[in-house]
Amino acid sequence: MENQMELQDTTKVGVLERIAYGFGDFGCNIIYTAMTTYLLFYYTDYAGVNAAAVGFIMLISRFLDGLTDVAMGMIVDRTKTKYGKARPWILRMAIPFGVAGVLLFSVPTQWESTWKLIYVFLTYNLVSSVLYTAINVPYSSLNALMTQDPYERSVLSIFRNLLATLGTLIINSYTLTLVNYFGDDASAWTKTFSIFGVFAVLAFMINFFGTKERVKPINEESTEISFKEGIQALFKNKYWMMVTGILMLLFINMALTTGSTVYYAKSILGNNQIAQMINSLMNIAQIVSMFLVAPFVKRLGKRNSMGIGLIIQSIGTVLIVVLGGSIFGIYASSIVRGIGGAFSGAVMWAMVSDTVDYGEWKTGLRMEGLTNSASSFGYKVGNGLGSALLGVILSLGGYAGQATVQSAQALISINFVFWVLPIAINMVILLVLFFYKLDGEFEGMVADLNQRKNQ
Structure with missing residues (x-):
């Protein structure tokens, strides 16, 4: 098991390849942001x-995700091809993914509720x-396959989030504008996402042709990891679980904050178009801040950088209350939350990606695909739970x-999902981060891995 991977690959990835890598999440976020921000509203x-029925469907779907992700x-x-193990799937799935995104926003409105x-x-x-x-699982695996250098992975992650946020910004800035342009009815959403679907496909093409997988197994004929072995190894990886x-x-x-924004804008502020400005300011602040984050990550490490971001986000959310829920307060809150994000x-x-290396060190098994698929399931469960909570709380x-005009109770529920619950969740994440020590252990762990592989 100990000879599965070559020595640590510390290749520095060029700027153009970093951008191409980030375009993968740009393509994903064209549809993903639409699902979290506008799908329930649509x-x-x-x-x-019915909102509660949709929330229930989203929740049930998360358990199906567990099977498909793994x-x-x-x-x-x-997968073994001349293009690697992850990139071929990005090429194969690009067009089907773009088309299916359009189908999401094409519910036949003339059908009865059951058929809808x-x-x-x-x-x-x-x-x-x-x-x-x-x-998305192959795309998520790319980070660990392009380089093993921990800082370079952080830089790739920054470019990923930078382009993902750009995709989010486009959706948040132009969705309602295009829907209004096409007639502000159900069919207008279909036309709007026909355009966005093309953008998603093009982004995946850039990602496929612009990146390279470098980290390869030394022993190409090594025994394949069984499903049971893989799952057992994952649950021995404490940092993967965290x-x-x-x-x-x-x-x-x-899912809660972006999904509730349009409800907050429509019912609390009186104009759903304001949702575009709220989300756009947050996205722009996040994009600008992305260019300044790398030195903090290099100096403070990943855990501490995330903790700082969560504290900044929480402060930004509190501004909604401190500034009295005014438009100025909402916009200021969006900027601060974007910086934290x-x-x-x-x-x-x-x-x-770092937990992939820890898993190899702990168990002798290196599993980019399975590790990222299980994490993919985790964040899709989060998205589903957030959307389900949003639907259920609004319905209750x-x-x-x-x-x-909405009832007083409905307005309370909107405020609860827009700012109260997000602060509470940030506090829970900070508690989990307290126990995350991998940043300090990583250098020694990799040195030990390389020593084993040289034996």
Whole structure:
């Protein structure tokens, strides 16, 4: 087992390749951001689907993700082509993923509610449980396959989050504008995401042709890891469990805050168009801050950088209350939260890649695909739980999608998911980070791995 990988690959990845790598998450986020920010709003206010029913579908779908994520991880680990083990799947899944994203926003509005829910269930799972998994698990594995240099991985993670946030910015800035341009009805959403789907496909093409897998097994004929072996190894990897839990909580927060923004803008501020400005300011602040984060990560490490980001995000969220919920306060909050988000976004994927090396050191098994697939399941569970919580809490609060005025209880529920719950979740993540010590152990661990491989 100890000779599975070559010596640590510390190749410095060029700027153009870093950008090409980041375009993979740009493509993913074109659809992913739409799912977290606007999909529930589209279902409730345009397609006429019950919020609680949709939330339940999203929650159930997360358990299906568990099967498909792990299966895709095993497939990636067993893939052997001239392009590597991850990049071929990005090429194969790009067009199907773009097309399926359009189908999400094409609910037949003339159908009865039961048939609408069936359509939602099928298309949501096609995108989330099948095609997103088939393209995102290989993409997530690329970081660990391009280099083993820990700082270089952090830089790649920064570019990933930078381009992902750019994709998010485009969705947040232009979705409602394009929907209005195309007629502000259900079919307008289909037309809008036909455009975005093309952008997603092009982004994946750039990612495929612009990157290279460098970290390869020394023994190409080594025995393949069985499913049982792989799962057992994952649960011996304490840092993988911590990072997976952190990802789940981060994405619960993301789904809650971005998904509730349009409801907050429409029902609290009186204009759903303000949601674009709220999210856009947050995205722009995050993009600008991304260019300044690398020195902090190099000096402070991944764990401490994430912790700082979470504290900044929480301060930004508190500003909503301190400044009285005014438009100025909301905009200021968005900027501060975007700055905090840059720190978390810069390191979270590099932390997953570091757990691949820890897993190899701990168990003798190196599993880029399975490790990232299981983490993918964790953050998709987070996204699903966040969306489900949003739908359920709004439903319990009595939110009526097509009502002109919401009840006092509905307004309380919107405030709760927009800022109260996100702060509480940040505090839980900070507690988990207290026990994460891999940054300090990484250099010695890699030295030990290299010593074993030389024996």
